[in-house]
Amino acid sequence: MSRALRNPIAIAFMAIILLILAGATFATVPETKQAVIVRFGVPKRVINPYHEGQDYGRTGAGLIARYPFMESIVWIDKRILSIPMERQQVLSTDQYRVQVDAFARYRIVNPLRMYVTAKTEENVSAQLKPILGSAIRNELGKRPFAALLSPERGQMMANVARSLNRVAGQYGVQIVDVRIKRADLPEGSPLDSAYERMKSARQQEAGSIRAQGYKQAQIIRAEADAEAASTYAEAFGKDPDFYDFYRAMQSYEATFAGGGQGQGQNQDQGRTNIILSPDNDYLREFRGRK
């Protein structure tokens, strides 16, 4: 064995060189990434590109080899990425201003083209963002405000996604979907007038609820009165003559004797003076039989 091999420093040195070489040659491609192999600035091939419906474990991910120092790897995300859109004002056909916040999800399906046209995912996002914005403005600007709050919304988003996809194809990107995250009335007068409308609607509702309650109450009272009347009529109607007598008796008692519940209790009750004529029926027997 040569002296160099016995020397641990030499061994360590060689090991380091080997490691560097191995590191420059081999690379592991994870499932989440696509790798573009670039030789002296020219993209040569793509490892682990996206294929529709491919199962994990059957992809191109894994250990790869390349020419060390000649070829470099550009990593491109394989996952679904998002383009956030800054909120922007959209004017609907009926002149409503709406602040729309949308997002698009996309996937890089052609890493080579994407690398050539945009280099990085960030650039793709940055370049698609204004296009997404204008696509949304165009689509929403063609419709009345109410359409934004209707099932049509899904259709509108599909249209936006379609028009965005045409552009995205140039970057090797596929738009998965576009969704409106928020659609709000802008601060200031549009929002205030919406509040005002809500307030007046509520006040109107409160008024009508009150009136309805009053109406119901009156109906309930009237129904009760009617029912009472019918109860009375049914009972008393059997013999109106007797009723007349019966009720008169009650009434006399209530009026003069203070025995009834109805009359107000005067302080001088019981001091009623009654002047009876001897012809009175009550005194018939008093007079004696003639």
Place this chain on the structure above:
Amino acid sequence: MRAIFGWGGRSAASLNDNKGGPWGPSGGGGDGSGDGGDGPRNPWSQPPRKRRPLGAGGNVASFEDFLKKGRERFGGRFPHQEGRPYWAYGLAVFLLLWVLVTSFHQVAPQEQGVVTFFGKYSRTVGPGISFTLPLPFERMEKVDTSKMRFTDIGSTEPNNENLILTGDQNLIDVAYSVRWKIRDPQMYLFRIQQPEQTIADVAESATRAVVSTLTLDEAIGAGRSDIEQRVAMQMQRTLDGYGAGIQIEGVAVKQTDPPAAVNNAFKEVTAAQQEAQSYMNQARAYAQQVTARAQGEAAAFDKVYAQYKLAPEVTRRRMYYETMERVLSKVDKTIVEAPGVTSYLPLPEMRGRAKAPVAAEEVAR
């Protein structure tokens, strides 16, 4: 890591053993072997090697020497053949530990382990103890698939409003929380970039889509459970479209309130409802009284009438006399006997009792 520490500890021990080490001698106080009189030394200078006659060179000239010394010292503990330096054993132990630590995995009952072979998905293992190839070859990522995760959107605090337009162009302040779990760990790890952000975005978009199909009254009232169900469904559909491997367990709507700016108007509605209710309650109370009274009176009449029917004439007279008795027993009576006599009425006495003459007339009928 443990392996590395073990190695480091060992070399550190050998350094410490080298009394004085690289930071100079220990002052010679312990063994007092002759250099005691030298006074304070430059701490960086080499220590005298009195203690160890074995050290071939005076100083630790090279790593090799240092290792050799170490080998000599540990000679008893690490039996070795000639030509095998002891660091090789260290390396072997290190490698063994490395293999053990990185290929032996314990997956907790609520977890699943996703194994990748050089970055390529290989398999998903369930709970328990499992082995993989050591680290550079296979890597395991453990994902908790039972843990319920929460994404909250909006808040119930009054100054933080998450306003959503309803179908009738009103605004409501909504706060809700999405419960979700990881269904397919490999999908979750490999398919989407920012799962949490994705869920929040999808939740917002789904909620807005659902709320925009409801009217204000539905959204703040009976439609809440409807919102919960439909948002959960729509989110699940969208996430499945992404292949995110996420299971939406449910959406809990914590708040669907009118915005603070119009809250007073909404309270007025509640007040009006109360008021209307109280009107109706009063009316119902009145109705009950009136009906009960009518029924009572009718029943009383019926009873009396039933008796009256049996002997009309007698009953009538009896009632007449009884009533008159009761009435007249309580009042002052004056009977004017002879017809044609104009009686003197003590009017001053009767003043203030306006009813009396009328009554008299009535009775006199």
